[in-house]
Amino acid sequence: MFRNILFPTDFTPHARSALKYAAAFAREGHGRVVLFSVQPASVPANLMTLPLRVFEEQDSNWLLQLRAEVSDLLSDPLFNGLEVEPVIVEGEPAPEIARAARDYDIDLVTVVTHGRRGLARALFGSTAEEIIAEAPCPVLTLRPPQHDFVEHHNHETEIRLHRILLATNFRPSSIAAAQRARELASMTKAELHAVYVIGDYFEHISAMFPEGGRTALSRLQAEVTNHMQSLANEGDRQIKTHIAEGRPYAEIVSLAARIDADLIVLGTTVHASLFGGAPALGSEIERVVRNAPCPVLCVPSGKVVTPLPAFARAQPVPQT
Numbered sequence: 001m002f003r004n005i006l007f008p009t010d011f012t013p014h015a016r017s018a019l020k021y022a023a024a025f026a027r028e029g030h031g032r033v034v035l036f037s038v039q040p041a042s043v044p045a046n047l048m049t050l051p052l053r054v055f056e057e058q059d060s061n062w063l064l065q066l067r068a069e070v071s072d073l074l075s076d077p078l079f080n081g082l083e084v085e086p087v088i089v090e091g092e093p094a095p096e097i098a099r100a101a102r103d104y105d106i107d108l109v110t111v112v113t114h115g116r117r118g119l120a121r122a123l124f125g126s127t128a129e130e131i132i133a134e135a136p137c138p139v140l141t142l143r144p145p146q147h148d149f150v151e152h153h154n155h156e157t158e159i160r161l162h163r164i165l166l167a168t169n170f171r172p173s174s175i176a177a178a179q180r181a182r183e184l185a186s187m188t189k190a191e192l193h194a195v196y197v198i199g200d201y202f203e204h205i206s207a208m209f210p211e212g213g214r215t216a217l218s219r220l221q222a223e224v225t226n227h228m229q230s231l232a233n234e235g236d237r238q239i240k241t242h243i244a245e246g247r248p249y250a251e252i253v254s255l256a257a258r259i260d261a262d263l264i265v266l267g268t269t270v271h272a273s274l275f276g277g278a279p280a281l282g283s284e285i286e287r288v289v290r291n292a293p294c295p296v297l298c299v300p301s302g303k304v305v306t307p308l309p310a311f312a313r314a315q316p317v318p319q320t
Contacts, residue, residue, distance in 0.1 A: 001183050002108040002138075003031030008097050008131070010037070011069040017144045018110040021295070023078040024150045024157035025108055025140075028187075032083035034104050035073060038096045039066070043088045078157060094130035101135050109139045113289060129286055132268055132298045138180060139298045147294035149262035161190040163259055166239075167252045167266040167288070168194055170227050173301035177267035178231075180299050185237055190262070193240045194231055195255050196224050197248040249287035257293045264288065268298045 007022035009015040026033045044050060047067055055064045070086050087104070089096050101109055113128030132139045151158050166181040168174040178194075185192040198220060221243075228241040244251040256264050268285055289296050 001029060001180075001187065002026075003029040004104060004106050004108075005029075005031065005033045006036055006097065006101055006104065006106040006109045007033050008036045008038070008093065008109065008111060009073065011073065014144070015112050016073070018112050018140075018142050019073070019076060020078055020150045020152055020157050021140060021142065022110045023082060024159050025110075026082055027157060028159055029107075031107070032085060033079065034100065034106065035070070035084055035086045036097065036100055037066075037070070037086075037088045038093045039088060039090055042090045047088060048086065078152070093127050094134050097131050098134035098136065101137050106137050108137060109135050110142065111139060112142050112144065129289065132285075132289070136300065138300070141289050141292075141296045141298060143290070143292065143295075146292070147260075147262060149295065159188060161185075161188040161262045163191045163193060163261045165252070165256050165259065165261040165264045166192065166194045167248075167264060168196055168231075169267075170196070171267075173269045174267040176301060177265050177297075177299040180297065181265040182237070184263070184265070184297075191240065192237060193242060193255075193259060193261070194228065195242040195244060195252060196228060197251045198224065198243070198245045199248060247284075249284045249291065252288050253291045253293065261294050263294055264292050264296045266296065266298060267301050269301050 002025045005022045005026045007018060009018075022033050025031075043063065043066065047063060048070065050067075052064075055061070066088070070088070074084060074086065085104075087100065089100070097109065097111075100106065109131065111128045111131050113126050128141055132141065149159065149161050151160050161184060164181055164185050166178060168178060181192060181194075184190065198217070224243055228243060232239045232241050242255055244255065252264065252266075255261075266285065266288060269282060285298070289298070
């Protein structure tokens with residue numbers, strides 16, 4: 001399912017925590033890892049083979065340090081036996097990573113994020129969230145320390161998924177995510193759960209318009225129940241379904257913790273920035289990524305080729 005893995009890194013221990021996931025998925029898919037670094041200045045294409053005297057003559061200590069960091073990462077035992085291609089470019093991280101995902105035919109990007117609090121969370125999206133919004137392929141977000149599903153023994157990595165939680169809303173944006181969740185569950189023999197959250201805004205509608213609000217809520221509950229029953233009976237693997245009411249991100253995160261999920265899978269949609277900047281994720285998706293007790297696989301709806309509420313295999317579409 002995932003053959004070509006993009007592993008962006010800034011060479012910090014925090015970023016390095018994604019290495020074992022990149023290596024594990026590449027090994028499982030008999031593929032390769034593109035070790036990707038974005039720098040603020042131009043880097044020679046032959047950085048790894050330049051003679052040492054060139055660095056001394058140009059007084060480029062930062063390039064020498066960069067080469068040492070790349071070499072150290074390439075020598076990690078987790079990469080043993082894998083094809084690893086180092087790529088270093090100049091620019092801004094999110095757009096360059098999205099461009100690399102297209103240029104190198106990437107199937108999965110692994111990124112490390114972190115929770116934000118207070119004013120910083122309200123005003124600034126993290127680089128990881130920008131990558132999710134711009135990448136044309138699934139993005140696996142990690143926020144150490146959290147639940148781990150890749151085990152490392154004797155320089156070997158193994159994917160161990162026992163429970164996968166699919167967050168769905170039965171819209172086109174969730175079609176590709178459902179397909180990925182099913183494929184992962186089948187590949188790893190994991191237990192697959194699906195959750196639909198009825199937003200808490202229905203409570204406000206019911207309070208303002210008691211009769212009409214309760215009728216609308218009852219109809220939605222019945223519709224969701226029917227959809228979930230159909231979902232549970234599709235395919236050759238049983239799906240455990242959950243229906244919750246409240247704030248979507250809070251209910252998803254709470255259920256993931258309650259069932260001890262190893263991975264949350266959700267479909268992502270993006271909207272234009274209010275101020276004309278880079279595309280942004282919806283607030284509920286951002287909050288799931290920031291608060292999840294386990295890694296989150298974000299599957300872009302741009303991979304969907306049909307608007308119908310049915311499962312379809314993802315196909316790439318041009319990104320503009």
